[in-house]
Amino acid sequence: MTVTVTVTAWQQKVDRFYEQDFDDDDPKGSIVRMRELLSERPEGDAESLFELAGVYDSLGLENDAIPLYRQAFEAGLEGTSALRASIQLASTLRNVGESAEAVSILESMPDAGMDEGARQAFLALALHDEGRHGDALRTALLALIPTLDGYKRSLTGYAAELPSSVTKL
Numbered sequence: 001m002t003v004t005v006t007v008t009a010w011q012q013k014v015d016r017f018y019e020q021d022f023d024d025d026d027p028k029g030s031i032v033r034m035r036e037l038l039s040e041r042p043e044g045d046a047e048s049l050f051e052l053a054g055v056y057d058s059l060g061l062e063n064d065a066i067p068l069y070r071q072a073f074e075a076g077l078e079g080t081s082a083l084r085a086s087i088q089l090a091s092t093l094r095n096v097g098e099s100a101e102a103v104s105i106l107e108s109m110p111d112a113g114m115d116e117g118a119r120q121a122f123l124a125l126a127l128h129d130e131g132r133h134g135d136a137l138r139t140a141l142l143a144l145i146p147t148l149d150g151y152k153r154s155l156t157g158y159a160a161e162l163p164s165s166v167t168k169l
Contacts, residue, residue: 010040010047013037014037014051017037021033021034022034022055024058024060027059027061030055030059031055031056031059034051034052035052037051038051044071045075046072046073046076046077046078046081047072047077047081049069049071049072049077050068050069050072050077050081050084053065053066053068053069053071053072053085053088053089056068057088057092062092062095062096065088065092066089066092066093069085069088069089069092072085073085080113080115083109083110083112083115083119084112084115086109087109087115087118087119089105090102090103090105090106090123091122091125094122094125094129099126099129100130102122102123102126102129103123103127103130103132106122106123106126116143117143120139120142120143121143123139124136124137127139132165133165134162134164134165137159137162138159138160138164141155141158142156142159145159
């Protein structure tokens with residue numbers, strides 16, 4: 001039970017940081033404030049590495065964020081944080097021109113639960129960047145269809161008819 005309270009208290013502090021202390025006009029200050037918050041956690045803590053990666057990412061410092069996401073996974077990041085870190089890492093890789101790796105990460109992920117729509121959206125973007133336009137549109141449509149009141153059957157059929165650019169061996 002203590003772990004749940006600690007995780008909840010930690011997440012509340014992180015949420016407060018983004019609401020009150022994060023300032024993209026002051027990148028150095030934002031990083032310093034996040035590092036102060038992270039000093040409460042053990043050195044090399046997976047959640048801390050993930051949160052630090054997220055700050056760098058949010059500030060547009062993708063090349064600093066990528067190794068931190070990878071370190072978070074190596075440190076044993078799991079659960080919802082691991083799913084979100086996978087999505088964020090893939091999005092960041094896409095932003096730095098590594099869309100093939102982004103596609104690989106996003107296609108190999110399990111269902112991302114409440115973040116599944118985000119996974120699908122970033123996958124569609126990465127597929128588009130890879131020149132797989134039919135796959136990108138299909139992915140976007142299939143993510144959208146569950147939110148519609150009507151036309152699900154016809155749109156699902158149209159999505160299935162889109163050309164795929166995946167090379168079959």
